[in-house]
Amino acid sequence: MALSAASISNASRTLSSSTTFSPLNNSSKKISPSHFSSSLSLAHRSSLFRRSFVSQWGRRESLRGHVSSSVKAVLVDESKEKVKVLKGDMWSVHKFGGTCVGSSERIKNVADIILKDSSEGKLVVVSAMSKVTDMMYDLINKAQSRDDSYLSAVDAVFEKHRLTAMDLIDGDDLASFLSRLHHDINNLKAMLRAIYIAGHATESFSDFVVGHGELWTAQMLSYVVRKNGQDCEWMDTREVLIVNPSGSHQVDPDFVESEKRLEEWFSRHPSKTIVATGFIASTPQNIPTTLKRDGSDFSASIIGAMLRAHQVTIWTDVDGIYSADPRKVSEAVILRTLSYQEAWEMSYFGANVLHPRTILPVMRHDIPIMIRNIFNLSAPGTMICRPAENEDGQKLESPVKGFATIDNVALVNVEGTGMAGVPGTASAIFGAVKDVGANVIMISQASSEHSVCFAVPESEVTAVAEALKSRFHEALNAGRISQVAVIHNCSILAAVGQKMASTPGVSATLFNALAKANINVRAIAQGCSEYNITVVIKREDCIRALRAVHSRFYLSKTTIAMGIIGPGLIGATLLDQLRDQAAVLKEDFNIDLRVMGITGSRAMLLSDVEIDLSNWRELVKDKGEVADLEKFTQHVHVNHFIPNTVLVDCTADSSVASCYHDWLRRGIHVITPNKKANSGPLDQYLKLRALQRQSYTHYFYEATVGAGLPIVSTLRGLLETGDKILRIEGIFSGTLSYIFNNFIGTRSFSDVVAEAKQAGYTEPDPRDDLSGTDVARKVIILARESGLKLELSDIPVQSLVPQPLRAIASAEEFMQQLPKFDNEMARVRQEAEDAGDVLRYVGVVDAVSEEGRVELQRYKKDHPFAQLSGSDNIIAFTTTRYKEQPLIVRGPGAGAQVTAGGIFSDILRLASYLGAPS
Numbered sequence: 001m002a003l004s005a006a007s008i009s010n011a012s013r014t015l016s017s018s019t020t021f022s023p024l025n026n027s028s029k030k031i032s033p034s035h036f037s038s039s040l041s042l043a044h045r046s047s048l049f050r051r052s053f054v055s056q057w058g059r060r061e062s063l064r065g066h067v068s069s070s071v072k073a074v075l076v077d078e079s080k081e082k083v084k085v086l087k088g089d090m091w092s093v094h095k096f097g098g099t100c101v102g103s104s105e106r107i108k109n110v111a112d113i114i115l116k117d118s119s120e121g122k123l124v125v126v127s128a129m130s131k132v133t134d135m136m137y138d139l140i141n142k143a144q145s146r147d148d149s150y151l152s153a154v155d156a157v158f159e160k161h162r163l164t165a166m167d168l169i170d171g172d173d174l175a176s177f178l179s180r181l182h183h184d185i186n187n188l189k190a191m192l193r194a195i196y197i198a199g200h201a202t203e204s205f206s207d208f209v210v211g212h213g214e215l216w217t218a219q220m221l222s223y224v225v226r227k228n229g230q231d232c233e234w235m236d237t238r239e240v241l242i243v244n245p246s247g248s249h250q251v252d253p254d255f256v257e258s259e260k261r262l263e264e265w266f267s268r269h270p271s272k273t274i275v276a277t278g279f280i281a282s283t284p285q286n287i288p289t290t291l292k293r294d295g296s297d298f299s300a301s302i303i304g305a306m307l308r309a310h311q312v313t314i315w316t317d318v319d320g321i322y323s324a325d326p327r328k329v330s331e332a333v334i335l336r337t338l339s340y341q342e343a344w345e346m347s348y349f350g351a352n353v354l355h356p357r358t359i360l361p362v363m364r365h366d367i368p369i370m371i372r373n374i375f376n377l378s379a380p381g382t383m384i385c386r387p388a389e390n391e392d393g394q395k396l397e398s399p400v401k402g403f404a405t406i407d408n409v410a411l412v413n414v415e416g417t418g419m420a421g422v423p424g425t426a427s428a429i430f431g432a433v434k435d436v437g438a439n440v441i442m443i444s445q446a447s448s449e450h451s452v453c454f455a456v457p458e459s460e461v462t463a464v465a466e467a468l469k470s471r472f473h474e475a476l477n478a479g480r481i482s483q484v485a486v487i488h489n490c491s492i493l494a495a496v497g498q499k500m501a502s503t504p505g506v507s508a509t510l511f512n513a514l515a516k517a518n519i520n521v522r523a524i525a526q527g528c529s530e531y532n533i534t535v536v537i538k539r540e541d542c543i544r545a546l547r548a549v550h551s552r553f554y555l556s557k558t559t560i561a562m563g564i565i566g567p568g569l570i571g572a573t574l575l576d577q578l579r580d581q582a583a584v585l586k587e588d589f590n591i592d593l594r595v596m597g598i599t600g601s602r603a604m605l606l607s608d609v610e611i612d613l614s615n616w617r618e619l620v621k622d623k624g625e626v627a628d629l630e631k632f633t634q635h636v637h638v639n640h641f642i643p644n645t646v647l648v649d650c651t652a653d654s655s656v657a658s659c660y661h662d663w664l665r666r667g668i669h670v671i672t673p674n675k676k677a678n679s680g681p682l683d684q685y686l687k688l689r690a691l692q693r694q695s696y697t698h699y700f701y702e703a704t705v706g707a708g709l710p711i712v713s714t715l716r717g718l719l720e721t722g723d724k725i726l727r728i729e730g731i732f733s734g735t736l737s738y739i740f741n742n743f744i745g746t747r748s749f750s751d752v753v754a755e756a757k758q759a760g761y762t763e764p765d766p767r768d769d770l771s772g773t774d775v776a777r778k779v780i781i782l783a784r785e786s787g788l789k790l791e792l793s794d795i796p797v798q799s800l801v802p803q804p805l806r807a808i809a810s811a812e813e814f815m816q817q818l819p820k821f822d823n824e825m826a827r828v829r830q831e832a833e834d835a836g837d838v839l840r841y842v843g844v845v846d847a848v849s850e851e852g853r854v855e856l857q858r859y860k861k862d863h864p865f866a867q868l869s870g871s872d873n874i875i876a877f878t879t880t881r882y883k884e885q886p887l888i889v890r891g892p893g894a895g896a897q898v899t900a901g902g903i904f905s906d907i908l909r910l911a912s913y914l915g916a917p918s
Contacts (some may be wrong), residue, residue, distance in 0.1 A: 111225050122273045143192040214278075231272070240261045245283070331551070331559070346401075371384070390519040399497045412471070413452075415485070416479075444664065517644060560642065565651060570903070571650035594610035718887075730875030735766075767809065775797075875890075
C-alpha cells in the first residue's frame with residue numbers, strides 16, 4: 001500500500017509525542033499513556049506501577065480504535081521491503097543543549113544554523129528547553145510528596161511551551177502543536193494523579209514524564225525549519241534508540257537493534273533534515289527510559305555513529321574545551337584539537353563540556369566531535385578527533401594538552417606488613433568498596449605491596465572506611481594490617497596529554513612546578529598508557545597547584561603575585577619600573593608580574609586584582625588602610641589563586657627582615673636590598689639559608705651589596721665552578737665613593753658631604769654612611785657567602801664620624817658641626833697626595849686569614865680603585881684562578897634607579913626559576 005510521505009508524517013506525529021511501549025510484546029508499537037490514568041484502587045497502590053504497563057496490553061484493542069487508518073497502513077506494510085537509509089559523509093549531526101533552545105529567539109537562532117548547513121543530510125538532536133527537565137522532575141517529586149501544587153506546576157510547564165510556540169509558529173502548525181501539547185499535558189496530569197495517589201513513581205514512569213520536554217522542543221524546532229522553506233521531520237528517538245541498563249545507573253546502546261529501527265524509521269520518513277529528541281530512548285521491551293546524565297550529547301553521538309556522519313557538532317554556551325577550568329585559571333586557553341583519548345581523560349577528571357561516554361560511539365568510526373559556542377559563532381571551537389600526523393608519522397600535538405581537577409575527594413589508605421605477597425588482598429579491599437556502592441576515582445599501590453591507597457568522593461568515605469574496618473577486622477586485631485586511614489579534604493589534579501608517553505621529563509616538570517609552588521603531593525597515579533598523570537593534593541592547594549602546573553607547561557604566562565614593602569625612594573622607583581615594563585614582559589617574555597599589595601610603615605593598599613601601577617600613589621592615599629604586615633602577607637599570598645608569591649622588602653628595617661624565616665617557611669619567595677637579615681646574628685643567617693634550601697623557595701639579595709652590580713652572583717659563580725676565594729676588596733659604598741672621588745684639591749670634607757647629601761647620595765642622616773656600618777654589613781655578607789663564619793662584631797670598622805659628633809641628636813646639627821673637623825681630613829688627604837696616593841674607603845674580606853675589615857686606605861693613582869668617578873663601586877676578587885690579575889666588577893653602586901634595577905633583575909631571575917622561558 002503506497003502512502004505519501006506527508007500522510008505518514010502527519011499520522012505518526014499524531015501519536016508519537018504521547019507514546020509508551022508495552023514490556024510484553026515487542027511488536028506492540030504504540031500505546032497511549034492516557035490509559036495510565038485507568039481507575040486506581042488505593043488498596044492496590046503498592047503494586048500499581050509494577051502492573052501499569054501490563055494493564056495496557058489488556059486495552060490493546062481499545063487503543064487501536066484511536067489509531068488513524070494511515071498508521072494502521074504503516075503497521076500492515078511493515079512486512080514489505082524497507083528503503084535502506086543512506087549512510088556516510090552526507091550526514092552532519094548537530095546537538096543543541098537546553099541553553100541553546102532556552103527561548104523562542106534562541107530556537108530561531110538554532111533553525112538559522114540548520115538552514116545554513118549545506119550538508120546533504122542533517123540530523124539535529126535537541127534537549128528540552130532550559131530548566132524544563134528540572135521542572136519535570138519537580139512535578140514527579142511534588143506528586144510523590146502529595147503536594148497539590150504539582151497541578152499548578154504542570155500548568156506552568158504548559159504555559160511556557162504554549163507561549164514559546166505562539167512566538168515561533170502560526171496557522172495550522174500552531175493549532176496542531178497546541179492540540180498535541182494539550183493532549184500530552186492531560187495525560188501527564190492523569191499520570192501525576194496516579195503518582196499522587198500511590199505516593200511513588202517507578203523509574204519507568206519518571207523517565208516517561210521527564211522526556212516530554214525533548215518531544216516538545218523537537219516538534220517546535222521542526223515547525224520553524226519547515227516554516228523557513230526546508231522539508232523537515234521530527235523523530236521521537238524512543239522509536240529508534242534501544243538501550244540496556246548497565247551498572248552505576250547507566251545504559252548501554254544496543255546498536256544492532258537501534259540501527260534496524262533506524263532503517264524502519266527512515267522507510268517511513270525519508271527526509272534529509274530531521275530534528276530528533278535527545279536524552280530519551282527505550283529498553284528492548286519498548287519501555288521508555290533516558291540516557292541519564294548528559295543524555296542528549298550521548299544521543300547525538302549514538303545517532304552520528306549509526307549514520308556514519310562526517311561530523312557531530314555539540315553546540316554549547318562555551319567557546320570550546322579549555323586547557324583548564326577558566327574559572328580557576330584565568331589564562332586558560334581554548335584547545336583547538338584533542339584526541340579522543342585526551343578528551344576522555346579530561347572529561348573523566350572534571351572537564352564538564354562532555355561526558356566520557358559521549359566519545360565512545362563516534363570514536364569507533366573515527367567521526368570527529370566539534371564543540372562550538374552558539375552565542376559566539378566566530379569562535380573556532382574544539383575538534384575532538386584522531387591525532388593528526390606529519391609526513392614522518394609523528395603526532396603533532398604538544399605533550400600536555402590540559403589539566404582538570406576533581407574536588408571534594410577523600411584518600412583512603414590501607415596499610416600493613418601482612419598485605420605483602422598475600423593473594424586476594426586488593427580484591428577484598430575493592431570488594432568491600434563495591435559492597436557499599438562507592439566510586440573509586442584513583443588507585444595507587446606501593447610496589448612493596450605494603451599499602452594501597454585510593455580516592456573516593458568525600459560523601460562516600462565514611463561508609464567505605466567502616467566497610468574496610470569490618471572486612472579486615474581480624475587482620476587489624478592481629479596486626480597484619482596496621483591501619484585503615486582516611487585523609488579528608490583532598491582534590492585530584494590530572495595532567496592530560498597523549499604525547500606524554502613519548503616525551504621524557506613531563507613528570508619531572510609537573511612535580512617541579514608543584515614543588516616550587518610549595519604544594520605537597522599526597523598520592524600519585526599514572527597508567528602505563530601515560531595519557532595522564534594524577535596527583536592527590538590538599539583541597540585548599542588545588543587552585544594554586546592548577547595555576548602552577550598550567551603556567552609551567554607554557555599554557556599561560558608565568559604569573560607571580562607581588563607584595564612591595566617600603567614604597568620609599570627605592571620601592572617607588574621599582575614600582576614605576578614594573579609599570580613601564582609590564583606590557584613588554586607579558587607580550588615578549590610570557591611573564592605576568594601582578595602587584596597585589598603595597599605597604600609602608602603607616603598605610604597599605606590591598607587589591608584582589610593587580611594594582612593599577614599608573615596611579616598607585618593616589619590609590620595608596622585614597623584607598624589605603626592602616627598598615628598591618630601580617631594581614632598584608634596573608635592577602636598577597638592566600639587571598640587569590642596565583643601559584644607563586646614574592647614579597648619584595650625595600651626597607652632597611654630589621655623587624656621586616658626578621659619575618660623572612662616565616663615567609664620562606666610558608667612558601668613565599670623573598671627578594672630584598674635590605675642587608676639586616678644576612679648581616680645579623682650568624683645562627684639566624686644559617687637557619688635562613690637552610691630553610692631556603694629545604695622549602696623550595698627562593699631568597700634573592702643581589703642588591704644588598706652592589707645595588708645593580710652582579711657582586712653576589714659573581715662570587716657564587718666562582719665558588720660553584722670550583723674556584724677558591726683568597727681576598728675580596730672593594731669600594732662598596734656609592735656614597736663614600738662619591739665623597740672621596742670629589743674630595744680633592746682645596747675642597748673641604750664638609751662641603752663634599754653636604755653636596756652628596758643635596759644630590760641624594762647619602763642617607764637622611766649622613767652619619768649612617770660615614771660610620772662605615774653599611775660597608776661592614778656588605779663585607780660580612782660577602783664573607784659569609786665565601787664560607788667564613790663571622791659576626792658583624794668581628795669586623796673592625798674605621799668610622800669617619802668624628803667622636804664628638806656621634807652623639808648629636810639631629811642630622812642638621814651634625815652638618816652644622818662637621819666643618820670644625822675639616823682640618824683633620826685635609827691633613828690626611830695632603831699626606832696621601834704628597835705620597836702620590838688617593839684616599840678610598842674600602843671593605844676587605846681576607847679569606848686566608850678568615851677576617852674582614854673596613855677602613856680608609858691609600859692607593860696609587862694608577863690603581864683601579866683610583867680610577868673611579870661619580871658614585872661608582874668597584875670590587876676586586878682575588879682567587880686561585882684570578883691571582884695575578886684580580887677579577888674586577890665596576891659600575892654605579894648607588895642611586896634609586898640602579899638599586900631598583902638590581903631588585904627587578906632578581907624578580908626576573910625568580911620568574912626564570914619558576915618556569916618563564918629564558
